Structure formats: structure tokens, C-alpha cells
Amino acid sequence: MTFSELLTKLTADTQGSLLPFAPELCIVGTILLLLFVRLLDLDRWLPPALVAIAGAVVALGLSARQFSEFSGTDAHVQTMFTGLLVYDPFTVFFRIFLLLFLLFVIYLTIVTGIPDAEDSPDFYTLLLGSTLGMLLMVSANNLLMVFLAIEMTSLPSYAMAGFLKGRKTSSEAALKYVVYGAGTAGVMLFGISLLAGLLGTTHFPQMGPALMELARQEHFTMASPEFRTLAIGILMVLVGVAFKLSLFPFHFWCPDVFEGAAAEVGGFLSVASKGAAFALLIRFLLALVGGSAAPGGGPHSLYLQIGIALSLIAVVTTTFGNLAAYFQTNIKRLLAYSTIAHAGYMLMAVGSMMVVLNSPVGEMFAGETRSETAAGCVQGLLYYLVVYFFMNLGVFAIVAFVRNATFGKNNTGEELSDYAGLVGQSPVLAICLLICVFSLIGLPPFGGFFGKFMVFYSVLASTQAHWVMWIVLVAGLFNTVFSLFYYLRVLKCAFIDSRPAEARVVDVDMGSDAGRYALLVTVPVVLLGVAVEPISRVAREVAGWLLNT
Numbered sequence: 001m002t003f004s005e006l007l008t009k010l011t012a013d014t015q016g017s018l019l020p021f022a023p024e025l026c027i028v029g030t031i032l033l034l035l036f037v038r039l040l041d042l043d044r045w046l047p048p049a050l051v052a053i054a055g056a057v058v059a060l061g062l063s064a065r066q067f068s069e070f071s072g073t074d075a076h077v078q079t080m081f082t083g084l085l086v087y088d089p090f091t092v093f094f095r096i097f098l099l100l101f102l103l104f105v106i107y108l109t110i111v112t113g114i115p116d117a118e119d120s121p122d123f124y125t126l127l128l129g130s131t132l133g134m135l136l137m138v139s140a141n142n143l144l145m146v147f148l149a150i151e152m153t154s155l156p157s158y159a160m161a162g163f164l165k166g167r168k169t170s171s172e173a174a175l176k177y178v179v180y181g182a183g184t185a186g187v188m189l190f191g192i193s194l195l196a197g198l199l200g201t202t203h204f205p206q207m208g209p210a211l212m213e214l215a216r217q218e219h220f221t222m223a224s225p226e227f228r229t230l231a232i233g234i235l236m237v238l239v240g241v242a243f244k245l246s247l248f249p250f251h252f253w254c255p256d257v258f259e260g261a262a263a264e265v266g267g268f269l270s271v272a273s274k275g276a277a278f279a280l281l282i283r284f285l286l287a288l289v290g291g292s293a294a295p296g297g298g299p300h301s302l303y304l305q306i307g308i309a310l311s312l313i314a315v316v317t318t319t320f321g322n323l324a325a326y327f328q329t330n331i332k333r334l335l336a337y338s339t340i341a342h343a344g345y346m347l348m349a350v351g352s353m354m355v356v357l358n359s360p361v362g363e364m365f366a367g368e369t370r371s372e373t374a375a376g377c378v379q380g381l382l383y384y385l386v387v388y389f390f391m392n393l394g395v396f397a398i399v400a401f402v403r404n405a406t407f408g409k410n411n412t413g414e415e416l417s418d419y420a421g422l423v424g425q426s427p428v429l430a431i432c433l434l435i436c437v438f439s440l441i442g443l444p445p446f447g448g449f450f451g452k453f454m455v456f457y458s459v460l461a462s463t464q465a466h467w468v469m470w471i472v473l474v475a476g477l478f479n480t481v482f483s484l485f486y487y488l489r490v491l492k493c494a495f496i497d498s499r500p501a502e503a504r505v506v507d508v509d510m511g512s513d514a515g516r517y518a519l520l521v522t523v524p525v526v527l528l529g530v531a532v533e534p535i536s537r538v539a540r541e542v543a544g545w546l547l548n549t
Contacts, residue, residue, distance in 0.1 A: 010082070017080035020066070020087040023059040023095050027132045030055025031125055038121035049110050052124040056102045063095040070545070079141060083203055086141040086283075089545040093382070093538075094138035094279045098272055101389055102131050104521065105268045108393075111513045112400045114262050115163065123163060127268070130156035134276035138283075143192045143202035143237070146280060150188070150240060153276065154181050157269060161261040173260025180253040184243040191236020198229050204287035211288065231302060237284065244277035245343045248317040255324075258336035259414075263403060266332060267396030270339045274346070275385050281350060282378065286546070289357050307354025308468050311459075314351055315475040318344030322479050326486040331399055331414050334486065338440065339392070341483065346384055348476055349455045352462035352469065353377035359465030371547045373461050378543035379536065380454030386535055387439065387447035387528050394436040394521040398429050401514040405506040416490065421499025426508040428515045430494045432522040437487050439525045442480050447528030452480060454536075 018025070033051055037043050070089045078087040085091075105127065109115065115123035133152030140146045158181065162174025196202045199210040214226060221227060239250065246254040258266040289303060321341030328334035353374045368376070399414065406418050423430035439448030456476055463469040508514045528535060 013082055017085075020078060021080055021085070023062045023066075023099065024132060024135050026055055026059040026062060027128055027135065030059075031128050031132070034121050034125045034128070038125070043121050048121040048124045049106060052106050052128060053103065055128065056099055056106065060096065060099040060103065063092055063099060067092045067096060080139070083205075084142045084145045085136070085139040086204075087139065089542050090279070090283075091139040093542045094275060095135060097275055097385065097389065098131055098134050098138070101268075101272050101275075101393070102127070104393060105264065105272075108267070108397055108400065108517060109264050111517050112264060112404055114264055114400070119163070119165075123160070126156040126160050126163075130154075130160070130268075131272065134272055137276040138279040140280060140283060141204045143195060143204075146237075146284070147185070147189055147192060147240075149280070150244065151185060153244070153273065154185070157273070160265045160268075161257050163265065164260075164262055167260070169260035170262075171260075173257045177253050177257050181243065184240050184250065187236050188240025191233045191239070194229055194233035194236065198226060198233065204283065207287045208289060227302070234288065234302075234306065238281075241277055241281050241284070242313075244273050245281070245347070246340050247313055247343055247347065248320050248340070251317070251320070251340045254340055255333045255336040258332045258339070259330055263332060263396050263400040263414075266335070267393050267400075270335070270396065271389055271392055274339075274343060274388070278346060278350065278381060278385065282353070282381075282546070285350070285354055289354075301358075303354060304358040304360070304466070307351050307356075307358060308466060309351075310347060310354060311351030311462075311469060311472045314344045314347035315472055316344075317341070317347065318479045319475065322483050322486070325483075328486070329416050331416055331419070331490070334416075334490070335392075335395060335399070338483075338487075341479065342388060342392070342440070344479075345452060345455055345476065346381055346388075348472055349377045349381040349384070349458050351472070352458045355462045355465045355469060359462075368461075372544075373458075375540065375543040375547045376454075376461065377458035378546060379539045380451070380458045382539035382542060383454050383532075383536055384451035386539070387451040387525065390521050390524040390528070391436045391439040391446075391448055394432060394518065394525065395440070397517060397521060398433050398436075401429060401508055401518070402506055404514075405508065406504040416493050417500075418503070419490065419493040420497040420503070422494040422506060424499065426506045426515075428510050429506065429508050429518055432518040433494055434491055435522050435525055437491055439529070441483055441487050445526075445529045447525050447532075450529060450532050450536075452476075 030051060033055070034048055037046055037048055037051060067089065070092065079085065080087055106124070109123070130153050133149050133154070133156070136145065136149035137153060140149050158174055158178045161177050162170050164170035192202065195207070199207055199214070201207060201210055211230070214230075217226075219226075243250045243253075257269070261269075285303075285306070318341045321337045321339070321344060325334050325337035325341065328337060356370060356374045356377065359370070402418060402422070403414060419433075422433070435446060439446035442448045442452040456473060459469055459473045459476065463473065508518075510516070510519065
């Protein structure tokens with residue numbers, strides 16, 4: 001191929017990629033506009049928050065239109081930019097998830113007043129920059145793009161964690177986040193180099209066939225260097241993803257960062273980064289399997305062990321998060337460990353998917369094919385993420401509102417004692433807190449119950465493939481019961497304890513901006529527990545498209 005032909009091909013490929021890539025381009029344009037607002041000192045006349053909202057709304061509208069084009073048709077997977085990114089319903093679903101969450105976070109920052117007017121252009125630039133990295137994570141189709149997307153997500157997050165100027169814990173949080181993030185990034189990059197050297201490709205669609213070709217060699221056994229290199233490379237890549245998910249034992253940054261960062265930033269990191277990282281994890285694991293749901297030998301025994309290992313890590317992560325949360329007196333540290341525990345619950349669905357896809361047993365699972373059962377695992381994860389969006393953001397929003405009302409020289413507004421007697425001063429915040437916490441526990445009739453039910457049902461289906469999954473299922477149910485103890489401590493403070501006479505008043509009613517926002521994020525938690533079918537059906541369709549069922 002001549003240089004002219006190569007240039008023509010690249011130009012045509014780029015032009016064909018622009019339309020599917022439109023939401024990301026919209027976010028890029030918004031970031032550039034925010035930089036010009038800061039550079040030209042236009043933020044006195046053009047509020048940066050308004051610019052950020054406008055860009056996010058346009059990007060969300062484009063994503064919604066793309067999703068409607070997929071509905072009712074046979075989804076056609078399209079690659080973008082020479083195969084670095086993939087455009088399919090799974091990508092568009094997470095685009096909508098992330099962009100809608102971005103809008104909710106921006107609105108929360110407007111209500112709470114963080115950031116202040118001086119720093120708002122910088123803050124929203126970082127917020128949109130991190131979201132852009134997450135949008136690339138969910139559509140990554142190449143190991144090099146995986147690394148680039150994770151770093152693009154992480155670097156702005158480091159700065160946002162330390163955005164509270166003059167606060168020692170905020171600076172400490174940012175420093176720890178940077179150090180831990182840099183270490184895991186190096187490990188992940190080394191793992192990518194091992195896989196690229198072993199397989200001769202970093203392209204996801206080519207990884208599965210390359211692995212099967214490698215497995216056909218006679219010397220490809222557990223004792224062979226190739227097998228060990230493959231296992232180590234996969235493990236190192238998973239380390240980078242596990243850091244973003246704050247899975248045990250890569251959770252150590254999470255409590256300190258959540259405590260030091262603003263509650264608004266903690267809410268953003270707890271939901272958005274989890275969603276993007278789980279989407280990336282599923283894509284990477286399916287690339288290893290090669291899209292095939294029939295093992296038949298080869299490296300599938302390794303993949304089965306990976307699925308079991310992920311499930312056991314999920315158990316340890318959930319158990320550790322719940323046990324550590326029980327001893328916390330700072331509400332943000334408690335929510336950090338709660339976030340770790342919920343990441344474990346969601347990882348159970350991913351582990352179940354891998355166990356089902358690589359099971360040595362028959363093709364049918366409780367009347368469904370292997371692919372259909374795996375799609376059910378993904379469906380449970382997607383529904384859980386949608387519910388987690390609202391219930392976790394709702395709790396972090398209430399933390400921000402209480403902080404604003406009670407913050408003083410000797411009171412940070414972030415201790416459990418600051419919520420004593422909350423129901424007597426702000427019933428709307430107390431009721432919203434109760435609904436979100438009950439949903440986090442997994443009590444009916446709230447959305448969290450059905451999210452956990454779908455995840456546990458996928459684990460139950462995978463017990464047919466391997467007996468270890470029974471341990472995972474029992475541990476998940478036990479942890480749900482145990483989480484009652486520390487979640488109820490929060491509600492005890494809000495509804496039973498008396499408020500000290502010297503404590504500042506939390507004056508938030510339904511007519512205030514804070515009260516309306518609390519209701520805005522709480523009502524969907526109830527609706528997702530009452531009307532399960534619409535979102536569940538969409539999640540099932542997306543999972544089916546992904547697994548070609």
C-alpha cells in the first residue's frame with residue numbers, strides 16, 4: 001500500500017468515525033470552551049456551570065438518539081479510528097449513564113456552592129476531562145486505548161480530590177491518590193506489554209483467536225513459560241482495573257480520598273468510575289474469551305479460574321468493606337467502605353459471567369443457553385449500576401447539604417454525631433436518607449433490593465458450573481444481612497438520637513434547592529423498586545447485544 005493510499009484510507013476512516021464519536025467530541029468542545037472562559041476571564045458574564053451543563057445536555061441528547069437508532073434493530077458493531085474504539089449498544093448505554101450522572105453532579109455542585117466562583121472553570125474542566133476518559137474506557141477496543149483512557153480518567157480525579165484548598169486532609173488525599181495510581185498504572189502497562197509481546201496484538205477482536213492459536217500448541221501447559229506469561233499479563237491488567245474499582249486489596253486509597261475530598265467529588269468517583277471500570281472489565285474479559293460461549297479446551301480452563309478468582313475477590317472485598325465500615329465514625333469514610341462493599345457485590349456478576357462462559361458442563365443452564373445465562377449476569381450488573389447511581393449519589397448529596405449547614409471551626413459536618421436529630425430539623429433530608437440507606441442495604445420495595453436480587457440470581461445460575469459459586473452466594477447473602485448493622489447506625493443518629501443544644505441547625509425544607517435535589521435523586525430509587533421492568537428490559541437487550549444472544 002502506497003503512502004497516498006494509506007492516507008486516503010485513514011482519512012476515510014476518520015470521517016466515518018466522527019458521527020459515532022459525536023458525544024465525546026461535544027465534551028471535548030465544552031472543555032475547550034471552558035478553557036477559553038478561564039483564559040479570557042469571561043466567567044463573570046458566562047457561568048462555567050452553565051457551559052458545562054449545556055455541553056453535557058447536548059452530548060446526552062446525541063447519545064440518546066444513537067441508542068434509539070439501535071433499538072428494534074440488529075445491532076451493528078462499528079469500530080472507530082482504525083479499531084481503537086468500538087461503537088455498539090453497550091457503549092451508548094454507558095454513555096447515557098455517565099453523561100446523565102455528570103449532569104446530576106454538576107447540578108449538585110451548583111446547589112452546594114462547591115466549587116466557588118474563582119475556581120469553577122478549573123473544576124468543571126477537570127470534571128468533564130475525567131468524564132471524557134470514562135467515555136473512552138467504555139468504548140475501548142485496544143489495550144493501548146485502555147491505558148490511555150484510564151490515565152485520562154485518573155489524572156483529573158487526582159486534582160479534584162485535592163480541590164479543597166487549605167485543607168490538609170484534602171491535600172493528603174490527592175497525594176495518596178497520585179502515588180497509588182501511578183504504581184498501579186505502571187503495573188498495568190507492564191501487563192499490557194507482556195500480552196502484546198505474547199500475542200502479537202493489542203486489538204481486542206484479535207486477542208481471542210491469537211490465544212486459541214497459542215493454546216493449540218502442544219507445549220502450552222501450566223508449566224510452560226507462555227502460559228505463565230499469559231496469566232501474569234492478565235493479572236497485571238486486572239490490577240489496574242481493580243484499582244479503579246477499589247477492590248480488595250487495591251482499596252487502600254478509597255477511604256482516605258473520600259474523607260479528604262469534597263462530598264461532591266466522592267459521589268462522582270464512587271459511581272462514575274465504578275460504572276466505566278466495570279464496562280471496561282467486561283470488554284477485556286470477553287476479548288480473552290473471544291466471543292465464544294463454547295469452551296472446548298484451550299485457555300478456557302485459565303479463564304474459568306479467573307472467573308472463580310474474581311468471584312472470591314468479590315466475597316473478600318464485600319466482607320472487608322462491610323466489616324471496616326462498622327467501626328467508622330466519619331460518614332464519608334463509612335460511605336467509602338460501603339462503596340468498596342458494593343463493588344464486591346457487582347463483581348460477583350462479572351465472576352459469574354466468566355464461570356458460565358467457560359464452564360466445562362453442558363450448554364444449558366436452567367433452561368437457558370450459556371450465552372443467555374451470561375447475558376443475565378450482565379443484565380444484573382447493569383440494573384445494579386442504575387440503582388446505585390441514584391441511591392449512592394443521594395447519600396453523598398445529603399452529606400454535602402449537612403456539611404454546608406453545620407460546618408464550623410470545631411465541626412466538619414461529616415461525623416455521624418452531626419446527624420443526631422436530623423429528622424426533627426429537616427424531615428425531607430432524613431426521609432431521603434432513610435430511603436437511600438434502605439436501598440443500599442437491599443431492602444424491598446426499593447431499587448437496591450432488585451439490583452441485589454438480579455446479581456444473586458446470576459450467581460445462583462453459575463452454581464451449576466462450579467460448586468465454589470455456592471460459597472459466593474452464601475457470602476453475598478450474609479454480607480447483606482451484616483450491612484444492616486452499620487447502615488442502621490446512621491439512621492439511629494438521624495431518627496432516634498437527640499440533637500445537642502449547641503449543634504448548628506440543618507434548615508433544609510422541600511422548598512429549598514437542597515430539598516428539591518434530595519427528592520430528585522431519591523424518587524428514582526423508589527421507582528426502580530416499583531417499576532423494575534422498563535430498565536430491566538433495556539439492560540437485558542444491551543447484554544444480549546453484547547453477547548450476541
